[in-house]
Amino acid sequence: MKAVRQYLDFFRSERQRLEAGSLPLLNAQREAAAAALERLQFPSQKVERYKYTDVEAAFAPNYGIELTPQKPADTTEKHSLEPEKHSPATVSPSHPEALSHYATLTDVNADAITALNTMLVQDVTVIYAAPGERKEHPVQITRTLQATAPLMQNRRLLIVAEAGAELTVILTDKAVAGQDFLTTQVTEVFVGEGAHVELYDIEDTQERCHRFHQVFAQVTAGGHLTHGVFTLAGGVSRNQTDIRLTGEGAAVQLLGCAVLGGTQHADNNTLIDHLAPGCTSRELYKYVVDQQATGAFAGRVLVREGAVQTDSVERNANLVCTSQARMWTQPMLEIYADDVKCSHGSTVGQLNDDALFYMRQRGISETEARTLLKQAFASEVLNEIPHEALRQRLHVLVEKRFRSCENCQLCK
């Protein structure tokens, strides 16, 4: 049986219960989403944007679908940054002006995961900054998956920064060990004229988690968006990031760091769509792939007709630490405009043996030398994080991750 069947059947049989506790706005989208999913089915690995991740396998098991509205996010997690300084997430429906943006950047007919999420989602977390509003402290949402049986969660976020607003959002996902989890998450981000948004998504879960995250963002004239995805621990992670630069002088910075070990799989699939003149995009993704882990990066930069004076740099660099680890990298650049400055490229390398030996001659153990080199490699992208406290925190978390990886028995 195709994996998609159980989700459609669930929707048909539980629809009333699902809609009873949810917003009319969300309910209004479900039917079309279900029809789209029925038609699309889950993408096979022959579908270009899904060729690196087996969706069918991830969705085939029978997960319990959580049908009680999700609790407002737990923002007092011990790993949170500056715990007393967060402003709590604003949960629907307190910002009707923001809600009007719901499902306007997504297209259920274009993507099965988007369709599934739209069909089943129960709540939407809205983070809103009014025109000119500057939120001094980041909005932090830490979510811990916890269950006594396999569990699926479908989450939806809507982030709206009106003209001139400033907003930082830090999402951290965690999960208790020893259980199977499946999450879908669709985030829509609207960056108003001259607004500045930073959105960070940190995954620190476990090897039995499957996650399918999608970000659809639109940056208007003079707006700036930084989006960072950091995979510290997980099972199968697919992060899709689609950015539309729609106004003159819009800018986006995409950062990614994946630290992969065991049998982890991380697939970052990005699209930066330059639709207006004079926009800037910077993209840097770095992977450290150890043991039997697999990594994939596919980044497409599209410069449309009329998007003159586009300035784009895309780079993916990877460190593959063992002979069983695998990395696929596919930077893509398509230009349909004149007078642009674009570059793209990727590298796949191994730990430098000469550097390792140099350190060992100075008395540094092989384990420590490897850790230092991996950290050095990851540091380049962490150093780019504009948010200082998060930057420091991630340096610590990444170092911790490398150390636990080198010390655990699996990794020997």
Place this chain on the structure above:
Amino acid sequence: MLEIKNLHATVGDKEILKGIDLVIRPGEIHALMGTNGAGKSTLSNVLVGHPAYTVTEGSVTFHGKDLLALSPDERSHEGLFLSFQQPVEIPGVSMVNFMRAAVNAKRKYQGLDPMDAGAFLKLMREKRKIVELDNKLTSRSVNEGFSGGEKKRNEIFQMAMLEPSMCILDETDSGLDVDALRIVAEGFNKLRKPETSAIVITHYQRLLDYLKPDVVHVLIDGRIVKTGGPELAAEIEARGFDWIKKEELGQ
């Protein structure tokens, strides 16, 4: 302190060292000269345990221990230091973190606690002065963007930090101008204790003028073919190696 007996080593299936015998006592400075490709760097690398080389015969004892049985980091902890002919750049690893890891690894080996941050930085400052290494350089990544001379100076700085009992200087003088050579050589002399020994690999007399070797060896084609006093170095500088090849090898 270092006793090399009939040492043979290969790289791939090619034999490079063809039976080296060498004894170095505490406080002695031995110069090692020889034609390019003779195996001088290979000998250094074999002594510090470089994985590219395989020892096929012979033994090395260092402070009474079987050196060849130790890992490269243990050899370092035991007091062996190599100033590399070509020091590597390690982008992203700061000199401070690198030196801290090295110093603390040695302390751990000696059963000591890690050094606290303040004491460590003070030590860095003191040692930096001895080789006149610029503060800017120690705040960078290891050797990254260093000139050839700065890299060599950095090697001696690291030696100062680790206080080895046996130093191998592999062409530490090459690429140094007259002033830099003096700073490095005088730095080395300031750092060495009466019991510190060294193998100094060089093509030139000028470094030896500072370091004053007790013994000079000539290595040709994987063998030490001639051993003499300091005057041998001067003679080689004047006459090259051909006469030695003729005399010793009948070539």
